[in-house]
Amino acid sequence: MDNLKTLKRTQVIVTVILVLSIIGSPITLMPMQFSLGQNNTISNNSNTSNTTSVSTPPTETAVIPGKYIVKLKDPSALGGAALSISDPISAVTTDIEDQGFDASVNRSLLGLNTYVLDIAPSENGSFSGASLLDNSSVVSSVVENILEENPLVESAQADMLMTIPEPISNASDFKTSTQTIPRGIDRIDAEATNKSLQSANADIAILDTGVNNHKDLNLFKNISFVGISTQDNCGHGTHVAGTAAARNNSFGVVGAAPDARIWNVKVLEKTADGCSGSLSGILSGLNYVLENADTIDVVNLSLGGYCPAWRSECDSSVYESSINDLINAGVVVAVAAGNEANPADWYVPARFQNVITVSSISDTDGKCGGMGTPSSFGDLDDSFSSYSNYGPIVDIAAPGSDILSTWNDGTFKSISGTSMATPHVAGEAALYKANHPDASPSEVYNALLTSATKGNMQCDGNGHGYFTGDVDGVNEPLLYGKNVTTVSNPN
Template sequence: MPKLIGAALLALALAAASPTSATATASTSADTSTTAAFTTATQSDQVPGRYIVTLKDAATQADATATVHAAVTQASSMGARVRHVYRHALHGYAASMSASAAAAIAGDPLVQSVQPERRVRALAQTVPTGVDRVEADLSPTAAIDGKDTRVNVDVAVIDTGVDANHPDLNVYKAGAKNCWIPQLPVLDMHGHGTHVAGIVGALDNNAGVVGVAPGARIWPVQVLNPLGMGTDADVICGIDYVTQHADQIDVVNMSLGGGGSDDGQCGTVNNDAMHKAICASVAAGVTYVVAAANDHADAKNTTPAAYDEVITVSALADFDGKSGGLGKASCRTDRDDTFADFSNYGADIDLIAPGVCIRSTFRNGGYAVLSGTSMAAPHVAGGAALYKATHPGASPTAVKAALVAAGGTDWLWPSEDGDGTKEPLLRLRGF
């Protein structure tokens, strides 16, 4: 039974977005009369029942201090709950109160203005360590600069679904397909698919995180249930849907897997229907990127990782986005810049990419930190998208060859790697 790659690792900390800076715009009306400017809370970004009171300038700091104290005392006597007192950048306070109390306070001749408290959000965007490590931030096609330039490529995420309303993703809603329960719309109730989608293409919009191929159009193809489980029949449904739209979809990410092997004949010898389906889809021009799986075993016994027609990706433990092995471990105890201790290995591995403690988008508009070859594969899918953006006619074989040829060897080895081959590390500065 196919399952998402990394199901055993989802107990890792799910980190919500940590604001690094926030901005807000609000107008403060100048008023020289004895009645303060008073604005009612009617806009959606305003917090009901909470106000900011600004006092008029006093002649001296001592007078200002006394005025602030008196104003706070007055507000409290009217039932207001004062939350902040301002004494330096301006003079005044913030408080929870009724609209009638706010209107009454606005009538005080010492009050400059009473305005509703407004919601603000973080506008600073973080570049995840994985994006940094594979040098996507140096890619001229990715053009990561916070200006929301979008990579004109379509990527299908065959997974648990994708949060179609996540503000940091460019989800092609018309391209959504639910193979788990066809009667229902796609809805990611797990989070795995949304996390994968963000690694591929989170928007370069100066908020949240940024993906390897920012703004790539994401086609959500749901084949796994809310527990991250599914069947090969559902997966084949997803592959079939992608193949139907092979004239539009350029790249597919499959961070899932089950048992099986490659018969070398596209499933015609061992009757592997999923292998046959992928071969047909690749023949139609779609590039498939898949996760190696997390059993710390040879990937030859896991499908689709074992298939020769796909790009199979193992996981690198990287904590600082740099080579050298100097990063401090965060959510796991792996050694920095080495083969992840859970990752599969073997002759079927084509590339290695960051897959430990990766921050990306998550369900319900959030963000999370997850680990697994599930996280490594979408870095490569994003890289394939960058290549297709500048080589739209490239075949899956050509895409794979270009990514492998550009790969680097600047990671520490052998460490946890279970074979005698040092896989090329995804490197995208030239894409």
């Protein structure tokens, strides 16, 4: 399919390290991990512009020793003797074993033609007696070279660890006796569309920390790829789900696609170090979505990884090709740009070609014009969020600061980040799919851009007006929900 982002920019190709984490509030990661928005210094003076100071993340890769992700070539791409192999993954593990390693299949992601392998030095192999941990970088290099040279393998990489602490709440005191329209929904005028809409006939997969049962959510399916429990012990996933699809009732909040069916695909879990998971877990979630692509309309990925350009050994091709498989199957994929106030093309999946990458703006009064008070971070009303990543890789902006939504304990909380901006877009994409069920991902993308607020539009006194302070001058459009469902033939 055609690249969704050809209208935006020429892709800057960088080789990157894949270290994944949730993009919620600007937060500090645990030791040995990189920082999301760490040391952001944001002015609290409403007369000053946003300023940020970003620390340099550590260069160590959070590799999971002994686990490797292998994507096999499509049979149509094979030739000669390889074409006649009946069990390609067994042939791959045999090849590894012949070169001094023990190898077994840990997980099969058949929809993606991808496998997670457990590989360790064999007792009589070249690494006999060596500690895998002590020699993990050497072993990884050897194993990846073996895999990459195998004619059956399309791409391979070591599995990666991701760890974050709980999202930080900026406000938690919210009365639920009546329904409140969150400022983010108000800012994009989504409530004008949702006023008479009780239920959006659409399905949204939330790949996150889980989504808990909540009176304000239509939780349709639950599955976990990080243990048995599908419960959200971090709060992040439940919050994301509410912004995308909280019910339009007399209670709590309302989402961009009210009452849309939420597929809780848990890929991160709370641990002693925060909320953690693995790339293989995320790929397992994507594989599950692919298996249900005839039903699921949109995937929300409010997660990402810092990808320093000065490191050359990272290969995220398995990750990107897996996401492309979903998009080619008709699923829209919305992802967070990141919270480091850095170029978004340093991060994955934000830099991937066919996803919808979302930056954040700060709004405090639910309307354009910049007349509200500063945000909890000191950002001016209707300004580009000081923590948000930026650049021509970004497709669209949406409100992300002080966003009120559902929480994992049945209440409502306000947190910030491009994680919170992204489900506004996912919800609007789902709403468009509900009204145009045959629309392709590229058509949904173009509909969002067609209806969005552009940089030259004056404020109408409600939600149709632009924002200030975008640091790169690219002026990505701002999500606008009032007219998105009426866009026809968005090519």
